[in-house]
Amino acid sequence: MFLPTTKNRLSKALAKQIKGQFTTDLSILLGKEDVLETIKTEEKEQFILRNNTPIFKVSGSTYIPLLKCVHIVPDILPKVVVDAGAIKYLINGADLMAPGLLHSTSTYPAVSVGDIVGIYGYGKINALGVGVVAMDNEEVNTQRTGIAIKIINRLGDKIYSYA
Structure with a gap:
């Protein structure tokens, strides 16, 4: 709590x-x-x-x-975009898996493991979550499996709902 x-x-x-x-x-x-x-x-x-x-x-x-x-302040963090199918899992508390990321250079910025990123749904204006990068771009593109971003805060969680 x-x-x-x-x-x-x-x-x-x-x-x-x-x-x-x-x-x-x-x-x-x-x-x-x-x-x-x-x-x-x-x-x-x-x-x-x-x-x-x-x-x-x-x-x-x-x-x-x-x-x-x-x-x-939307520009405070690099933006990562997820496909529509990943949104429901993210909102329900799952970490972001590599297959759920959109992989063009415009939707997955040059980030390193340990960087903090804002997570956006494809076509959405507001962020859905904030997370720590667990796989860099190369790993995401070659492995295509596993946790790519560990979620710190997401829509509807206890931190977001406080106040």
């Missing part, structure tokens, strides 16, 4: 540190009028909230954009 155990206001210095991690302009996301807080869950995960909505997961000194963050 996504239950916060502690909640603290976020300092301006930390907001500046988050902005420094990304090349995309985050002023719309981390504006002066927004209330930014950190929470820790029972599972010892840490998140940054904007107006009580989770927008980043904290992993060490790295800030991982969550789905609602990607909806506000």
Whole structure:
């Protein structure tokens, strides 16, 4: 369950540190009028909230954009496109398998294992999820089997539904 155990206001210095991690302009996301807080869950995960909505997961000194963050700032992450048949499995909680990816260079960007990506359905405007790349482009094209992207956050999960 996504239950916060502690909640603290976020300092301006930390907001500046988050902005420094990304090349995309985050002023719309981390504006002066927004209330930014950190929470820790029972599972010892840490998140940054904007107006009580989770927008980043904290992993060490790295800030991982969550789905609602990607909806506000779509260019914050590289975009990966999945075929229509993979969407229902993704929404139901499955990791993204290699056969579900569209493999042209326009739909599968040059990403490395460990990169964070936004996941979009073919023909869809908004992201369906955020995940960590488990296979690079070459592996996806040669193996065509196995988990290509491990899902961090998706439409309808406990993090997305918080607030």
